[in-house]
Amino acid sequence: MISAVIPAYNRARTIGRAIDSIVAQTRAVDEILIVDDASTDDLAAALEPYDETVRLVRHEKNRGASAARNTGIAEAKGDMIAFLDSDDVWTPEKIARQMDFMAEAEVSASCTNFKVIPPGEESGKPAWRPYDEILDLTDLVWGCYVSPGSTLLCRRSVLQKVSGYDVSFPRYEDWDLLVRMVRQEGKIGFLNEPLATVYLGTHLSPEAAEGGLERMEAKHWNELAGDGFGSRFQSALAFNLASVRRLEGDYGSMLLELARCYWLYPIGNWPLRVILRDRFRRR
Known part of the structure; x- marks a missing residue:
């Protein structure tokens, strides 16, 4: 059923x-x-x-x-x-x-x-x-x-x-x-x-998003780091935080978070590939 x-x-x-x-x-x-x-x-x-x-x-x-x-x-x-x-x-x-x-x-x-x-x-x-x-x-x-x-x-x-x-x-x-x-x-x-x-919605709360990322890190960091996913998880958090900064219109901070995302895990970072893929598709 x-x-x-x-x-x-x-x-x-x-x-x-x-x-x-x-x-x-x-x-x-x-x-x-x-x-x-x-x-x-x-x-x-x-x-x-x-x-x-x-x-x-x-x-x-x-x-x-x-x-x-x-x-x-x-x-x-x-x-x-x-x-x-x-x-x-x-x-x-x-x-x-x-x-x-x-x-x-x-x-x-x-x-x-x-x-x-x-x-x-x-x-x-x-x-x-x-x-x-x-x-x-x-x-x-x-x-x-x-x-x-x-x-x-x-x-x-x-x-x-x-x-x-x-x-x-x-x-x-x-x-x-x-x-x-x-x-x-x-x-x-x-x-x-x-x-x-x-x-996609139009009324997304940056405060709620940032709070959710903080909760995600607090709840899952120890286990994911212990499984060998620490760098990827930190990179993912930075990528999602970049999205929050974009919602706030803080494009300088957005670029810094994207740079941190890449620095933490440069190879196999597929969320960054999505950004590049979508950008070139629009051209």
């Missing part, structure tokens, strides 16, 4: 297209669970056409996306859980392709590739990810680049074993989750097909 879980906060405008993309699956899910994280817009009205299609659980107070996903994990009836953010969509064959892939790869959790649509644009292109079919710590130490909020399909028991999302993270909670999952399972599958469309 497959449960689709959508956490929602003030997404009355977009949640319909998310639900429609689940309904359109060639392999039907058994349950669509909406977790309303105390929305203040008219989300209830947006859900009225789907009364017979979805099950709604509501938080009385806003608790954040991690807590909403944890509620979805606890409330879901399925032994498999597929996450979808309330402003994103799946392609019709997403669940069918991913379930077949997981059976072939013998994995209990997997993510897929996806298309990225920047703010204000209507079309996008698939993300470039240099991954094999199996993700391990060598991949995940660099960060969370598989958009699990809209691509993760996982056995509920695995999510329960790792105690779900860590609600202490203001950002980068997905990165933390996947690192803990791969330690639990040894591997996570990656299907390199763009089976979701991710609409």
Whole structure:
């Protein structure tokens, strides 16, 4: 049994297209669970056409996306859980392709590739990810680049074993989750097909992002350094901090963090390759 879980906060405008993309699956899910994280817009009205299609659980107070996903994990009836953010969509064959892939790869959790649509644009292109079919710590130490909020399909028991999302993270909670999952399972599958469309947000908090990176370092540094990933992890933190500085408009600090990222791990630094690849593609 497959449960689709959508956490929602003030997404009355977009949640319909998310639900429609689940309904359109060639392999039907058994349950669509909406977790309303105390929305203040008219989300209830947006859900009225789907009364017979979805099950709604509501938080009385806003608790954040991690807590909403944890509620979805606890409330879901399925032994498999597929996450979808309330402003994103799946392609019709997403669940069918991913379930077949997981059976072939013998994995209990997997993510897929996806298309990225920047703010204000209507079309996008698939993300470039240099991954094999199996993700391990060598991949995940660099960060969370598989958009699990809209691509993760996982056995509920695995999510329960790792105690779900860590609600202490203001950002980068997905990165933390996947690192803990791969330690639990040894591997996570990656299907390199763009089976979701991710609409990038416009209101990202630099303070929350910086706090998330600090929490990530405090929680995972000892284990990752002990596994021999210390330089890569520090380089990854610098790369993500460069993104925060860009959000703040501090381009001098951004360049310094990118330089630190390269200095810490110059060979095999694939996030830097993404920047160069995207830059030359635009020319």
